[in-house]
Amino acid sequence: MRSWRTRIALAVAAGAAAVAVPLTATTASAATPPPGDGWQEVGGESYNSWQACYDQMQSDLPLNPQYHEATCTSNPQPGLPNFYSEWMR
Known part of the structure; x- marks a missing residue:
């Protein structure tokens, strides 16, 4: 025993x-990529909302001519509840 x-x-x-x-x-x-093929995760950052992330990604799109589309996905991290993964294709 x-x-x-x-x-x-x-x-x-x-x-x-x-x-x-x-x-x-x-x-x-x-984070899972958005639907469809060709998406590349290009970064991640904390934003106040998904729309704020999306707006920033749209303004960054002309700086990256190899991409024609951009979006964000919510990807909360420990200590960063408003973290979003940034995607382009």
Whole structure:
């Protein structure tokens, strides 16, 4: 039979793993690209709204002649709830 010290250590380790796995899985996941082919993730930034991100991307579009379309996708990060991934094609 195991001692209480061993049982407590195992319970703490199992609890830490139960918390760590979902946290690392959500921070490691990448934003999904917009529908369609040819989209390239060109950056990401915090904006007040999706529209603010979209407007900025539209104004940046002429600076990147290899692209003809731009959009944003919401991609919240830890500590950055208003983070958006920027996409062009």
